[in-house]
Amino acid sequence: MKAADQATGRLPGDTCDRDWIWDREVETEDHAQALARGEAAWEQQWRHLMESSAFYRRRFGEAGIGPDLVRLTDISRLPLTSKADLKEAIDELPPFGTNLCVPEERVKRVYQTSGTSGAPSVLALTPGDIEMWTTIGTRTYYTSGIHDHHSVLSTFGAGPFVAGHTYFVLARIGTRVVPLGPGDADRVLFGMRAGIFDTLLTTPSFAQYLANRLEAGGEHVKSLAHIVTGGEPGGGIPAVRDHIESVTGAFVNEVMGIGDIAPSLFGECPGRQGMHFSGGGHVWAELVHPDSREPMTIEPGAIGELAYTHLTREAHPVVRFLGGDLVEVHGGDCGCGRATFRMRIIGRRDDMFIVRGVNVYPSAILAVVARFRPRVTGRARVVRKGANVSVEPPVPIEVEIPDGASADAGLKEEIEKAVRATLTFRCRVELITESGFGEASYKTRLTRKT
Numbered sequence: 001m002k003a004a005d006q007a008t009g010r011l012p013g014d015t016c017d018r019d020w021i022w023d024r025e026v027e028t029e030d031h032a033q034a035l036a037r038g039e040a041a042w043e044q045q046w047r048h049l050m051e052s053s054a055f056y057r058r059r060f061g062e063a064g065i066g067p068d069l070v071r072l073t074d075i076s077r078l079p080l081t082s083k084a085d086l087k088e089a090i091d092e093l094p095p096f097g098t099n100l101c102v103p104e105e106r107v108k109r110v111y112q113t114s115g116t117s118g119a120p121s122v123l124a125l126t127p128g129d130i131e132m133w134t135t136i137g138t139r140t141y142y143t144s145g146i147h148d149h150h151s152v153l154s155t156f157g158a159g160p161f162v163a164g165h166t167y168f169v170l171a172r173i174g175t176r177v178v179p180l181g182p183g184d185a186d187r188v189l190f191g192m193r194a195g196i197f198d199t200l201l202t203t204p205s206f207a208q209y210l211a212n213r214l215e216a217g218g219e220h221v222k223s224l225a226h227i228v229t230g231g232e233p234g235g236g237i238p239a240v241r242d243h244i245e246s247v248t249g250a251f252v253n254e255v256m257g258i259g260d261i262a263p264s265l266f267g268e269c270p271g272r273q274g275m276h277f278s279g280g281g282h283v284w285a286e287l288v289h290p291d292s293r294e295p296m297t298i299e300p301g302a303i304g305e306l307a308y309t310h311l312t313r314e315a316h317p318v319v320r321f322l323g324g325d326l327v328e329v330h331g332g333d334c335g336c337g338r339a340t341f342r343m344r345i346i347g348r349r350d351d352m353f354i355v356r357g358v359n360v361y362p363s364a365i366l367a368v369v370a371r372f373r374p375r376v377t378g379r380a381r382v383v384r385k386g387a388n389v390s391v392e393p394p395v396p397i398e399v400e401i402p403d404g405a406s407a408d409a410g411l412k413e414e415i416e417k418a419v420r421a422t423l424t425f426r427c428r429v430e431l432i433t434e435s436g437f438g439e440a441s442y443k444t445r446l447t448r449k450t
C-alpha cells in the first residue's frame with residue numbers, strides 16, 4: 001500500500017510548498033468556534049425558512065414549533081427530513097416543489113437525481129448556492145491532495161447529476177482539467193498513455209474496470225499519480241484500493257457527497273484516516289442513532305446516521321436531512337492539521353440486511369470478494385427478494401468474473417467459504433461474466449432487488 005508523507009496533507013512524492021489546507025480558518029477551528037460560526041449563519045437561515053419555505057413552515061407547525069428561533073444546539077427538537085419528504089414536496093408543486101424558497105427566476109442551475117428509488121427529482125440552485133457548493137467542493141478536493149499543479153481527468157458528466165459540479169471546483173483550485181464523461185475507457189487510456197493528466201476522478205468500480213484492463217494487457221502506466229474515487233463506496237475498502245494501486249501505481253483516496261446537501265462534502269486527506277467533513281459554516285452535521293434516530297455525540301468510534309442542515313442554502317434548503325449512510329466516526333489527531341471530524345461509510349442504510357440477527361452491509365461482501373482477483377473483477381452484489389430486510393441463508397450473491405474467463409470450478413466454493421469464515425453466514429455464489437453483469441461505468445448498486 002502507498003503511504004503518504006507522514007504529518008502532511010501532501011501526496012506521496014509531492015514536494016510543492018503550498019499550504020495544503022484550502023480554508024485554514026474554517027478547517028482548523030475547534031468545535032466551539034465551529035458552533036459559533038454555525039449559529040450565526042443558522043439565525044439568518046431560520047429567518048429565510050420562516051419567510052420563504054411553505055414546506056418547512058408547515059412541517060415545523062405540525063411538530064408544534066412556532067416562528068421563534070430554535071438554536072443549533074436544540075436542533076433535535078425539529079423534525080427530521082427524509083428523501084421521501086422532499087419528493088413529496090416536489091410532487092406537490094412541480095417542477096421545483098413547495099420547498100423552493102426563492103422566486104423561480106433566481107434559479108440558475110438545475111441538476112437531476114438518478115431516480116434509483118423512484119422518478120428523477122430536481123435540485124435547484126441560485127448563484128449563491130452554486131458558489132456555496134463550489135466552496136465546499138474546493139475544500140473537499142483540495143483535502144484529497146488535488147492542487148493547482150495537478151492535471152485532472154474527470155469521468156463525471158457535466159450533468160444531469162450533481163457530480164458535474166466538480167468542474168467548477170477544479171476551475172477554482174486552478175488545476176489543468178481534462179473533461180471527459182462517464183464510461184469512455186478508451187479515451188481515459190489514451191490520455192493516460194499520452195500523459196496529459198496525472199489525476200483521475202472516477203467511481204471506484206470504473207477504476208477497478210480500468211485496472212483490470214491494464215492488468216489483462218500487462219500494461220504499466222507511469223503518468224498516473226493519483227486516483228480520487230467518489231459516487232459509491234469502494235475507494236475506502238482496503239482490498240479494492242490496494243488492487244487499483246498495485247496495477248496503476250497511483251495513490252487512491254476518496255471523496256463523498258449527498259446530492260441534496262452538497263455534491264462533495266467529505267474528502268479524505270492523504271493520511272487516509274477517514275474522510276474529513278468540509279461543510280463548515282454552510283452545513284451543520286449531526287449524528288443520530290440508526291434505529292431510534294435519537295441524537296448522538298460525534299466522537300471517535302460512534303456509529304450512526306448523519307443528518308444535515310443547510311446554513312446558507314437559498315433555493316432548496318433542508319433541515320435535518322437523513323443522508324441514508326451509516327458511518328463510523330474516526331478519532332485522534334490527523335497529521336494534516338484539520339480539526340474537522342472524520343468518518344468512514346459502513347454502508348447504505350437501504351442496502352443493509354439482517355442474517356440471523358446480524359446486520360450485514362454489501363460493502364463487507366465486496367471486501368471479501370476483492371481478495372479473489374484476478375479470477376474475479378472485484379464487483380459483486382447481493383440479490384434480495386422484495387423489501388424484506390431479513391435474509392435467510394444461504395444469501396444469494398452475484399460475483400462478476402472477467403469476460404472469457406475459463407470455467408473455474410473451485411472459485412464459487414472458495415468465495416462461499418471465505419464469506420462464511422469472515423462474515424459468519426452461508427451464501428450461494430453465482431458467477432456472472434462482465435457482459436452479463438452490466439455497465440461498469442455507472443453507479444454500481446451493491447444490491448439487486450427482485
Ligand SMILES: [Zn+2]
Binds near residue numbers: 270334
Ligand atoms: Zn487529515
